[in-house]
Amino acid sequence: MKVRFPLILCLLMGIIGMVAYYIPHRIVQNFDNELRNTALRIIFAFSLVLGVGSIIRHHWEKIKRKREFWEYSYVTLISLFLTAFIGLFGGIDGKGLIKMQIGKFSFDIHTIYVNMAIPLGATMFSLLAYFMASAAYRAFRARNFEAILLLIAAFIVMLASVPPVARLIPKLPYISEWILDVPNTAAKRGMLFGITLGVLSTSLKILLGIERGWLGGK
Amino acid sequence: MSTDIWVWIAAILTLGIFSFLYKDNPFYRFCEHLFVGITNGYAITFYWHRILVPSLIKPVSQGEKLYLLIFAFIGALYFTRFIPRLSWLVRIPIAFVLGYGAGAAIPRTIETSIIEQAKATILQRSNFLNLFDAISSIIIFFGVIATIIYFFFSTERKGILKHLAYSGIIFIMLGFGASFGYTVMARISLLIGRLTFLLRDWLGIIK
Known part of the structure; x- marks a missing residue:
């Protein structure tokens, strides 16, 4: 059963x-x-219950056992409950049961999202520009012909997106577009066939009860 | 310089995340934990106002679509995950979503990722209307075959198979290089966005 x-x-x-x-x-x-x-x-x-529940449990355990940096778990829990409260009772556009405003200072969920969540998320991802560039500097070496091809393709696509360079070499954006549209498409399409076969076989395995990871390995 | 308190909050949080470039520090950790809390709090709000209220609470409270209560009950079984004696019941809502998702994915994936992609790869008369398109189409056709052969490990790579597999590596390298460059530039544009915010909206140094 x-x-x-x-x-x-x-x-x-x-x-x-x-x-x-x-x-x-x-x-x-x-x-x-x-x-x-x-x-x-x-x-x-x-299903959000599972995700949020597990975050709350994780941070609660961290605080209880006073693990490293446990103080910051209060920040996560308080901000989570506060944002949820503001959103649930203040409404998505600030027209909910409780008016989220003190004097002229409005703090409805939309304002919080635009002025806190978006800057935090965008800055977090923009940091990756630096880390990707520094990792690439350390990892990329023009050791053989294939590595040189990878470097050239990456440089052309990157330089073509820089307006002064594109103005200096007018053909560069067209070459970049061609690389993205032709060899890139060919490689991605070839890989897509393999990925699709994997998706199909996994879906069939789930339906036929061969893949039972979602049952907790039973 | 801006006088809007929200611009100041956004600027301080932006600087908090940027401070990680120096090293891991309490200011960054505070912002990082705040981000996790706010995004999850927002997700709760979003699911409530955008899914549960319009799809379930509104119609049911008006006496319409009462059968949706059955699905709400099935969804509520997710809560049993936290009751060890009943935790197996969580498999029921998962079976609903996973089963439908897996079943619906099969025909759609075959259609979009195999049939349509194969149709776009096969050389047709319309691919040869001009020289540039013809060359590009032949390269795509050859590249797809070469890439597939590169991932074909069922027989030893000898003769033409070896050469085709090597051509596959060339296409894959060009593809990875292009994807890498594209991803880096997307992150750079985010960085430019954040710097523009700091210098224009917050400090007012640039216009």
């Missing part, structure tokens, strides 16, 4: 997902649309 029922359910849902693609009849399509866009979205929304 604990293993067989979820496996049968998984297979049944897989057949529904597959069959709906091949039957263009209105009834089947409406059923599939409702299932995909409403029912599964509702179930999926609840």
Whole structure:
């Protein structure tokens, strides 16, 4: 019951997902649309419980056991609860149950997202520019012909995106575009065939109950 | 210099993350933990206001689509993950989402990632309308075959197979190089965005 029922359910849902693609009849399509866009979205929304629950548990344990840098776990937990409170009660556009405003200072969820989450995320990812460049400097060596090709392709694509260089060598953006459109497409497409076969076999293994990692290895 | 308090908050947080370039420090760790907290708090809000309220709470409270309560109950089974005696029930909502996702992926992946890609690779009369397109199409056709052969390990690489596999490496290297350059430039544009924010919106040094 604990293993067989979820496996049968998984297979049944897989057949529904597959069959709906091949039957263009209105009834089947409406059923599939409702299932995909409403029912599964509702179930999926609840899955956030697992993610947030595990974050709260992780940081709570860290504070309890006073592990290294445990003080910062308070920052995560307090900001998580505070943001969720502001968002849930203040509404997504600040028109919720409680007005998130003190005098002229507004702190609704949209303002927090634009002025805190976006700057933090964008800066975090922009740091990767530095780390990627420094890693590439250490790792890339023109040791053989293949490595030289990789370097040349990377340099052309990078330089073509710099306006002064592109103005200096007008043909460079076209060469960069050609590299992205032709050899890059050929390599990616070749790899995509292999990746797709992997996706297909994994999907079939899940549906047929061969791949049981999601059952906790049972 | 800006007088908006939110611009100041955004600028201080930006500097906090940039401070990692010097070394790991308390200011960076504070910003990093704040980021995790805020994004998860925002995710809760987003799922509530954008999915649960319009798809479940609104229609059900108006007496419509009452069958959605069954799916809400199935979704609520995720909570059993935290009750050891009932934790196996978490497999039911996972089976719903995973099963449908895996089943729906099969025909769609075959269509988009195999049939459509093969159609775009095969040489047709329309590929030979001008010399440039013809050469590019032949290179793509040859490159796809060579790349596939590079990943073909079922037989020993001898003769033509060896040469084709080597050509595959050349295409893969060009592809990886282009992807690397493209990714670096995307990150650089983010960096330019952040620097523009600091110098223009916060300090007002540039216009």
